Amino acid sequence: TSQRFVETYKKVRESFKELFSRLFDGGKADIILSDENDPLNSGIEIIAQPPGKKLQNINLLSGGEKALIAISLIVSLFIIKKGSLCIMDEIDAPLDDLNITRFTQLLKELSNMTQIILITHNKRTMEVADILHGITMEKSGISKLVSVKLS
Amino acid sequence: TSQRFVETYKKVRESFKELFSRLFDGGKADIILSDENDPLNSGIEIIAQPPGKKLQNINLLSGGEKALIAISLIVSLFIIKKGSLCIMDEIDAPLDDLNITRFTQLLKELSNMTQIILITHNKRTMEVADILHGITMEKSGISKLVSVKLS
Amino acid sequence: MIIDKIELSGFKSFAEKTLLQFHKGITAIVGPNGCGKSNIVDAVLWCIGARNARNLRARVMEDVIFSGSEEKRPLSMAEVTLFFLNDGKLFPTNLKEVEEFSVTRRLYRSGESEFLINNSPCRLKDIAELFMGTGLGEGGYGIIEQDKVNWLISAHPRERRTLIEEAA
Amino acid sequence: MIIDKIELSGFKSFAEKTLLQFHKGITAIVGPNGCGKSNIVDAVLWCIGARNARNLRARVMEDVIFSGSEEKRPLSMAEVTLFFLNDGKLFPTNLKEVEEFSVTRRLYRSGESEFLINNSPCRLKDIAELFMGTGLGEGGYGIIEQDKVNWLISAHPRERRTLIEEAA
Ligand SMILES: Nc1ncnc2c1ncn2[C@@H]1O[C@H](COP(=O)(O)OP(=O)(O)OP(=O)(O)O)[C@@H](O)[C@H]1O
């Protein structure tokens, strides 16, 4: 299984590098084993360099940049495993307009191979949905499904 | 100082209860000492019951509800201490449209006694600002102030 | 596998029996703060075998049963049923030939639980095994909860490893 | 006290000397992800006496000096000056009579630091004391960073207490 882990790790790494450069429109990133000699136990480090910037400790990056990096990594796993179902709860919250555009483009492409269930407050993210489920509660304390709109 | 802590705690508590009911349009909340017999060391518990709901462990509340509760508590401290300056970094991120309205109304009232510096991606929050500072970086890796708009 | 329907009854704020229909493609769940959207995600996590109440924002599992509101008294049972369709990529190997299957989890306030696959009683363990390797379990990459994004960046490298292990 | 101006030079992504003017009322700082908005908040926290690099997302204090970009080489010094106006509620009691004052903090890559109040050298301790009781220090209620809201809800009750103590 050390073999399988390393193989999966290598594929995810390629996919992550590619997805990062796409979502950041440039730059480079990588996921590396903290201890190359012990793949069975080693942790995973993320290094990322947005375009035009110098490579630094990932913690110095902004809230939106960190979110996009995490999205790139999780979606990479997804793509490698050819996942059929993905549920995302408000992961677009810290993104600015341009990144929402890149994120929604990615969703549209993924939706060809994957069922995507999204929770969002963002109107532009809602626009790429095929179906909208509205949930309401008002002051009853009871959740109700109020509308199902087809786009 | 145990005296001063308890006095401050009581004032903040009143202000918090009021602000909660205002931001949630009803319901009730409280901050209580985990150990009433030891005010000098006791922790602070938050209990909150949005309108129509039953009192439950605060962790069961939603992302937006938790954010509004934290905002109510921090702003209460602010009001009690008559703070003159408040800097808020994207605290409106998890709020829905209605809560953004309530939040921005509160900001407008606070701004009579307080200087408020806000970081936000939300267009409706930007609308209540008197001045907008635009920061840009493009791919230079260097932050620049690009525009100062007066509303 | 893809989700065809989710049926919630007495689960958290879904006091009344509620049916959510899903399709291929992108479905967006929308509504005001506190209306119950993340509770739907919790329902999926719970139904496919969550063991730790804290991953569902609860202190104990009993917290997921509708605890009452100003309009309605508490209920004594929570039930969630997930209906899945086989899109040709069905992981649970013993179900590779079927076109659809369902998973049900029930919890009574007395503490008793019931678990069903295709309406036949089974153990929680059987349900959890069904979803191994699908990325849908706790800590998996298929369900991205409201805090997972922050967690991944500030996580310890050894914790992050589990995400890749789940995929391996 | 209210902020009149912030001058940043070589602090994090503000490689070039940048002047931000503020007024009474509400000022919004806007711009794309990663452009430097939260870095301005870090600059304020740093200038009023932050001691812990981790509260500024840094590993060591040296990380706040502009470390270079594809367009510009690293700089050897970071400097932030805050200009305050006395709005009649000035806490630093030894400055109660003045109408305005400034605080400057400099850090050189060599590790040396300089601290100034109204352009006179002082110690970091003097600056930190100036802001005690104003709620503006680390852990205070006057500066609400991007993670503070989440922290407050999931914090341990004893940790939350410090917020009230800061106000007492
Ligand atoms: N056992 C329960 N019984 C009744 N209500 C419950 C129960 N558990 C949770 N709730 C309620 O569900 C609400 C939270 O729902 P949820 O987290 O799904 O909101 P949300 O739609 O995701 O909101 P947001 O947009 O703010 O994230 C809380 O107000 C809470 O009181």
Ligand SMILES: Nc1ncnc2c1ncn2[C@@H]1O[C@H](COP(=O)(O)OP(=O)(O)OP(=O)(O)O)[C@@H](O)[C@H]1O
């Ligand atoms: N010492 C440094 N030298 C150069 N650049 C730095 C330095 N420290 C941080 N940065 C850069 O500053 C950027 C982060 O800025 P900041 O956190 O202020 O963004 P932001 O405008 O708040 O974005 P968001 O809207 O996503 O929160 C990062 O891209 C990081 O690379």
Ligand SMILES: [Mg+2]
């Ligand atoms: Mg939610």
Ligand SMILES: [Mg+2]
């Ligand atoms: Mg920021």
